[in-house]
Amino acid sequence: MKKLLSLSLIFILNMVYSQNIQSPSKRISVDFKLTPSGQPSYVVNYKNKLVISESTLGIKLKDKPSLDANFEIENTKTASFNESWKPVLGEQAIIVNHYNELTVSLIQKGTQIKMNLIFRVFDEGVAFRYDFPKQADLNYFIISDEVSQFNLTDNHKVFWIPGDYDSQEYVYNESKISEIDTQKLNLNNGIGVKSIAGKHMVQSPLMMKTAESLYLNIFEAAVVNYPVMHLNVDVANYKFNSQLVPNAIGDKAYLQTPCVSPWRTIMISDDARDIVGSKMILNLNDPCKIDDTSYIKPMKYVGIWWEMHVGKSTWDYAGSQNAQNAADGQLKPSGKHGATTENTKRYIDFAAKNGFDGVLVEGWNVGWEDWFGNWKEEVFDFTTPYPDFDIAAISAYAKEKNVKMIMHHETSASVANYERHLDRALDLMKKYDYPAAKTGYVGKIIPRGEFHDGQTMVNHFNFVARRFADNKLMVNSHESSRPTGYSRTYPNYIAAEAARGNEFNAWSTGNPPMHETILPFTRLLGGPMDYTPGIFEIKMSFYDKSKTEQVHTTLAKQLALYVTMYSPLQMAADLPENYEKYNDAFQFIKDVAADWDESKYLEAEPGDYLTVVRKAKGKETWFLGAITDENARKSEIKLDFLNKGQKYKAIIYEDAKDAHWQKNPIAYKIRALEVTNKSKINLNLAPGGGTAISFEPIK
């Protein structure tokens, strides 16, 4: 009798103080409990092995009691969810959203404040968020800190960039957790505005690998009306603590109940392909809120852009003068201005001839003479073209050629100024039939004191996406906070940069060959990246003998990036004249799709290599992209993803035998094969190289 009572008590205690929830396949398991002080905590196991040791959770409020102790469990609830949904544009036509959910309703003793923790456990990871229900004693509140822990179990390998409130445009550092140290970085890296916030602070998505070859990734999803979360690392104990990005006066977030925090996510798998192919981040966002999505279309585009990066032309019209004088008609053309009517027509002709959808033109509007580095509020008005850019004539010419113009809105981070002008800027786009704009946020933010990753700016980027949607326009943001899946909700937010893009290769230390092998495990989890691949003239010495910069790639790898670096908005970034020189290789860029029915990650190792195949949306054509880091790589690929019984013509664009990203980057070869789903193909990737393949059904 005594024993029975004891068992029963344990059962009751478990009911009240601890809750377990598992993923659909049961491979991931989360245990929630309250600590003796009444603080929420959780533990994560993967295949019965501890992955996240006891980690506490809580929120600190400004001028109110902290929500990190004295809680009692009022109620718990579990649910299962399994649905499929169709993204407007995406890596696959159908996305499965399958998870088990645990809602723990907490009430704080004394204050009687209610806070819920919601856990969702997918087969590739865990997500949790704070939920603040509507209640009399908590209406408006200010978050002064979030104290979420992610306590790891060992000194894992980690791919990290520093916790910078203003930029993610860093190369990745591969080290042990214990070796994270932002003060040891070489910061002569071409980034315009840096605000590294701590010696041991890193950004998410944070990709890790354990000694037992378990892959882990800490990130967040659905960052809406909340700042970005960075991570403060206890390097001695492998503990990661949430670090929300503050505003000008040090507050973190202004909220009103009912409301939720973003999801904090921990992906876990013993197969890296599960992580790189995961749609968990998208799944954790709200469904599409746009009724008529007919205007949201994939675009491949060229543009007047790389030619400024390589020094052939300039964004500005006048060179040295002050943009504020433009109104006085004092601007004298430097003769190097890229965005002229004539040059734009040349790009339109090139786009039309080669089947591109769009032409981006940067430097079209007044302001570039004096746009950067001075925290200047009124730079651009987003509506005044330079005198040599005849927007009406260009728009008419593009229409005649069946090419769409892509607008450029560089804000120079003067966000207040952009918001003031946005409606007029969008009106101009509609007037001249621009379906999309690329936005830019280079510089220190205005309102002054705000950071790119603070709540104010997160709200701005999301506001811009919604405002574009109101006008049936698409937007591609550069230098924005990194996406966390908002493109599910607003798929007109078609792409973003928000990581170190290809441009850095033109004028800085650039991006090492491994860079593109880690981005799909980090930045791309949150949404498409406008990486701007396709550089054929790889060495800047081509333009200027004295230059030593180069893209850290082979030409074949640049082709492969169109497949490995998912985006429905893909630039062929190099100059028309360069593509014309390598027209056979250019054929792949012309052929490759930008929207997909299916994607299969065949091989994946973060920081080392990636091989993916994708089936073009609504077609039977497949494309393969394989890339490697600085190491050469061979592998054999089974083509069993192809349709049974169907013959395909495979055109293989690969590194030539002696190709090498540094020594011989352009060397490529192209071969054609007839293949079926029983065939195998050998991939031979040069150091810093890649392979791109198109599979066209033979009729």
Added chain:
Amino acid sequence: MKKLLSLSLIFILNMVYSQNIQSPSKRISVDFKLTPSGQPSYVVNYKNKLVISESTLGIKLKDKPSLDANFEIENTKTASFNESWKPVLGEQAIIVNHYNELTVSLIQKGTQIKMNLIFRVFDEGVAFRYDFPKQADLNYFIISDEVSQFNLTDNHKVFWIPGDYDSQEYVYNESKISEIDTQKLNLNNGIGVKSIAGKHMVQSPLMMKTAESLYLNIFEAAVVNYPVMHLNVDVANYKFNSQLVPNAIGDKAYLQTPCVSPWRTIMISDDARDIVGSKMILNLNDPCKIDDTSYIKPMKYVGIWWEMHVGKSTWDYAGSQNAQNAADGQLKPSGKHGATTENTKRYIDFAAKNGFDGVLVEGWNVGWEDWFGNWKEEVFDFTTPYPDFDIAAISAYAKEKNVKMIMHHETSASVANYERHLDRALDLMKKYDYPAAKTGYVGKIIPRGEFHDGQTMVNHFNFVARRFADNKLMVNSHESSRPTGYSRTYPNYIAAEAARGNEFNAWSTGNPPMHETILPFTRLLGGPMDYTPGIFEIKMSFYDKSKTEQVHTTLAKQLALYVTMYSPLQMAADLPENYEKYNDAFQFIKDVAADWDESKYLEAEPGDYLTVVRKAKGKETWFLGAITDENARKSEIKLDFLNKGQKYKAIIYEDAKDAHWQKNPIAYKIRALEVTNKSKINLNLAPGGGTAISFEPIK
């Protein structure tokens, strides 16, 4: 020979180190010199008596050497200026701008930075500003402090309100300089957001009177792209130091050469009428920048507004619910909503019947359920009417009745949100033919950390004026930074509140009877004030027996305010039903003009009394307004301002014999006289009373 040399040396030293400039009549004299440390300084004399003792000048820069020492005079230049200009709307048809100017070009030893000081000396005062010419070594710069001194010579009487970065809605304190102490104020005064920045900090315009009955006023003009200047007082030594309002991170102003500071002004006269009637502040602003001013018209208006202040109706539609639910259709009408279609039509009928130009409607748009006090960013969208406000029908009805609607844009100080929506808000105004809007900024500013008086907000208020001008619309801002003459440059900025308005009488300790006798010497120097006079039902107990609040006035004084409180936008603030009860007195409000050919201040003593007569624009009708403080007052007025030989019918609206602002405020009498320019009229003002007179030529 020795003596001659010595004289010559003194002359040269004078040339280099000291400069004198006098007003056209020579009554005011300014001496500029560099101190031994090379700091600019000045002294002001009035009729050979010292008014400002040696006061130093300088600017401190962030991350750059201070511009407050080591200067040398590179050059000096004097000039005289005498012109007349015609304001679009104003107290007089022609304004004379007559001054002598001294420009001192300084260069700093070592840095070689150039800074000029420009002095303008008018017969009623001195103005000076800092001028930063375009130069290689000073392009962009951040002002961390301005250190301008105004050193007075004695412990003058001063009318002060506390140096509050967010509000000027205070009652005036009358004390000695040595008694200034913001910590002794009763702050239970109805002001929503207070940010008093120091124990001894006061605001300008600061009106003073010396023991010798000299009147002084320290203020500023042309505050454009610069924060408001408050004054830090050394109460022991009667020294006033400039205190610029900071932004969220403590910076004061972001500038780029060439640029100027606002004018710092010191008005001086032994006749108070010279100050209250001065147009110096307007003269120091740039001329009108609007080409087509045809849409800028004076307006007398009524509105759905006072009825909310007295508790008869509400701004909000639903009462207790949250405005964020409006989109869900969850709002349930409380039955007390003021801005209904029906009530608006009633006001339109009343306006049409009584010859008013406009009808203001507050509380017409969704958001009022939860608009104040929570630093909430997204409150109003400025375009969504409540379901019981049929904007299309109202607009059509107003047009039929030949009445213009006045829009209301309460921003709740969420300026970022207003700027985002402004273009759409103005589009709505144009669509429904609203010629003007009243804006409101009640609350803590968003962008968070900014103040109402900082550079960001000064720029906002000016931006809004320009944006309204772009759309040929007029704006009247409430809770803005106080005007400093920008309405000369943008006369569509037709009025502002920016001081403690009549509304405070309805629900707070209110405004003492002296309040309206000081405002013309302070707030009104910078531009028209929308004080909203015309309250006939003076005691709030009329609406609710339990209320003790009241307007601190007699009814006759309310009429006089239409003349003493200059504004081309004048509200008849009380309820239609109240005017109908006192229809004979209401006649004055119906008759009085709002734009003038001429204004003559007949009697003036700050804080005590004011008598002014004005001639209606383009007419031969004159109006007199006379007000007093809590003391009764008698005076005899010569009517020599009237046209010679012309007979006039004078209708005198005055306090009844036993009238008293507190004991018997409504008691008035009306009498008519035939008068000429040889006549005299005896004024009999009750305690807290006034007299209003119309003079209509007899044909």
